[in-house]
Amino acid sequence: AALLSNNGNVLKSEGSYNNHLGLPLSLLRLTKKDELAVLEYGMSSPGEITALTHIAPPDIAVITNIKPAHLEFFKDIKAIALAKKEILNGMKSKGIAVLNGDDSLVREIAGKRKGKQLFFGTSEGHDISAENINNNGWKGTTFDLNYGQEKTKIFIPFFCKSSIYNFLAAAGVAYALSIPAQKIADQAKHLTSFSNRGGLVRLENNIKLIDDSYNSNPAALEMALKDLAKLPGNRKIAILGDMLELGENETEFHIQAGKKAAQLGLDLLVTIGPLSLNIAKGALASG
Missing domain, CATH: 3.40.1190.10 (Mur-like, catalytic domain)
Known part of the structure; x- marks a missing residue:
């Protein structure tokens, strides 16, 4: 629009x-x-x-x-x-x-x-x-x-x-x-992000927060993690919540997301929610 x-x-x-x-x-x-x-x-x-x-x-x-x-x-x-x-x-x-x-x-x-x-x-x-x-x-x-x-x-x-x-x-x-x-x-050049959909929030001490908390799915999360990994920064932290409505394979989707986060070399991974515990397990399994 x-x-x-x-x-x-x-x-x-x-x-x-x-x-x-x-x-x-x-x-x-x-x-x-x-x-x-x-x-x-x-x-x-x-x-x-x-x-x-x-x-x-x-x-x-x-x-x-x-x-x-x-x-x-x-x-x-x-x-x-x-x-x-x-x-x-x-x-x-x-x-x-x-x-x-x-x-x-x-x-x-x-x-x-x-x-x-x-x-x-x-x-x-x-x-x-x-x-x-x-x-x-x-x-x-x-x-x-x-x-x-x-x-x-x-x-x-x-x-x-x-x-x-x-x-x-x-x-x-x-x-x-x-x-x-x-x-x-x-x-x-004048476009802006919608609230909670990938917008940049600048915090104190030159900390940059990407707020993409509105919703997610496995493909969108993988793309977001790849984007984060490519951005310049001294320390990169991903805070990830549950991805809902994924059906019988929901556990595996979360495990694979954790593996991808580990492969991309992020400095810290924080998971929130019962399904996202599997993201942490996937990351740990990948070292």
Whole structure:
């Protein structure tokens, strides 16, 4: 929503207003001045996104990735993919799908869809892509943005790899709306993090805290740990809580997270919660 805001009035979902109650509440905030609405369609079981598309079928639908989350309610990750596909089935017939082309499951569910599709990612061959990525530590990230036939330099004030994909997804929406690349570049440098979602908090004595406490899943945690390991600093500490709704393999997911933390050479690992005790066990098992 922030990336599109210099192109008109934009309504965005507040917090996690992404279910059968939250979506209508967001829509009720629409006014005649709003030109765009950025809405979240969430799910934790099959059929939920279909119900949301009946309330508001999207003109542009975005799928950022498909990862092991909410597995407690699904047979496997392919079942999650099918549930996310519901937004493609329920969008307007002439709508545009903006999809993560680096995610094999996203490409799989998009394979048989009729209608316009735009792919984004960090590999070649996408409509929207980032190349020559340069992480400048705490200062942020720069890269070259391929934007259809245009190319421009981008700076985003974020240091997490996931932020690049989030930006590319938003840029894909901007491209679908025919917003010029330079407008995207100008707005990118002013972006800020949402509360509890990877933002930087500067404490006393030059201590830097990354607050990514809102939610997590195994893939997101692994990416966050890798980002932490690459950042400059005299001492790196990870404080990790339970990852919920992971189903019958929840113990193994936490053990593997601990092993990854140990392999990355973090200085201290603190775990909070009964499931996260397995993160500690995994880390100890890996030395």
